Amino acid sequence: MSTDGKLLRFAVGEEDSGGRVDKFLVQKNRDWSRMTVQSWIRGKRVLVDGRPVKNNYRLHVGERVEVQEPPPEEPNVEAESIPLDVVYEDSDVIVVNKSRGMMVHPAPGIYSGTMVNALLAHCHDLSGIGGVLRPGIVHRIDKDTSGLIMAAKNDVAHQSLAAQLKAHSVERVYVAVVNGNIPHDKGTVDAPIGRDTKNRKRMAVEHKNGKPAITHFEVMERFQRATMVQCRLETGRTHQIRVHMKYIGHPLVGDPVYSTNHRKFSIDGQALHAKVLGFFHPRTGERIRLETELPKDITRLVDRFRVQTG
Template sequence: MGNEEKQGSKVVELEVEEKLEGQRLDTVLAQSIPELTRSQVQRLISEGQVMVDGQPQSKSYRVREKEIIRLTIPPPKAYSLQAEELPIKIVYEDEEVVVVSKEAGMVVHPSFGHTSGTLVNALLFWIRDLAGIGGVSRPGIIHRLDKNTSGLILVAKNDLAYQALARQLKGRSIKRKYLALVKGVIQEKAGVIKTLIARSTRNRKKMAVSFDKGKEAVTHFRVLERFKNCTLVEVALETGRTHQIRVHFSHIKHPVLGDKIYGGADKLSQEIGLERQFLHACELSFFHPGREEMITVTDQLPPELEEVLAQVRKQERVPFA
């Protein structure tokens, strides 16, 4: 599959492999291009942005081996970010960086159809001159958290700090730890989960462990407390793939409690009053770009998770072997 940029548009060209013979055109494209949903692919087909061997085809067209599919993704329509006076918790701040604690339910950055009420909107209000640092839609943001994950996020306040911290993230020298309450009793005291993670072929909004393609994902964990039917773990990310912790613990049959996407509905969450996924980014370590020293910032569990943990601690504990 080849990609090219053309006057702001992205052009994707791929040759149909033997294993894809006979599949629908929209299905093949949705499986091959992770950033597009099937409905988005169908819209592009209807707009004439997809050609098969130089000819337009319908979404239900059955592809043949060695055909060349060429898809053009138009540039996104521009939108402006608005500063909004939203409450945020600043855990650490100096002249170069700020570390904030995001609450569960808040999206990190705007996207089309969701341009307000995000962490970025709040940051633009509270931190002057942030706009434009590191990109228009994600000013200053070094890394992200899922909407329903709470905890620490690192933000750069100038371009030099952004570039230095972005290099650290790429080089895996920024260390991130999480607290998670997972289903079932983990027998090991500690462990490492190492797999490939790719976009799910069944649900394009989900990620999944893959055995033949995808990006390397490495998650370290240490058991803190064991209970009758759940385990409290400290999790350290070596890589930072989308939904990595949630995918990995679901993969080993210990999904994060409250995670409806990767763990499904569970009675235990209802019994202990858990209304969100129990996943919190509790510690962040990075090399300060201005002071040239390691900085470690910590954040306590939010009240709603503290209450759930207190409820769980009333259960019978399972001792270490």
């Protein structure tokens, strides 16, 4: 077995006995595809009790499965002169009002056109804690979510901002337009979120294996067939607002993943905007609170709902 990458070990229990090794490993880590696992097996990166096996090998109780993940590829991420809407900037922190459609950082197969590419050209210096693909990135918002996101220019600032996120002292307020009429003026969704067991590309409320997730919401305006809400995050799980709103029966308007009628609305992606961002400055300790206006596409959407409501 190769010695590079991360070594993981799994024990075969009674519930796993008789199952194929490739299916066993995909169940153990939802981020692995079956095709990827099978390529590792062919490359002898997977051993059962110290010996290589084939994809269709049937496991037995008590066996130990070892997986040697290959080292992650670190492509060179180039600086690109892409316009940024900078809301705040100093020698430690930069806050950008990200446009809808822009990815925050590169991902496999996409190494240009992201906010990181733009930041590298704009700032020159960014924190190295996030590695080559995520320099300066302390938190993320989805590609098709617009709004405020902060990045760190040095490691000290990055550590401070990350600690504030972990302590829930960062204020993050979003505005969303959801399907249907929410009957309550305000509420809290406290439901753990994890990888959807039926679709690994989506997230879902998973009471067994999910991580704690809390979203506070308050109705801002009601329309005939939609509601505009303000959502305040207490935690920051992937797709948290989108998953929680779907969970209570009110998926976001335009959401291509969690809403079944997203094509009915003239908006490219979910109607979600990170409107408020507040944090303590990592060097001075000063409380900084920033706020943006809703983007034009959400404003037009809301105006149409108002006209329809009469």
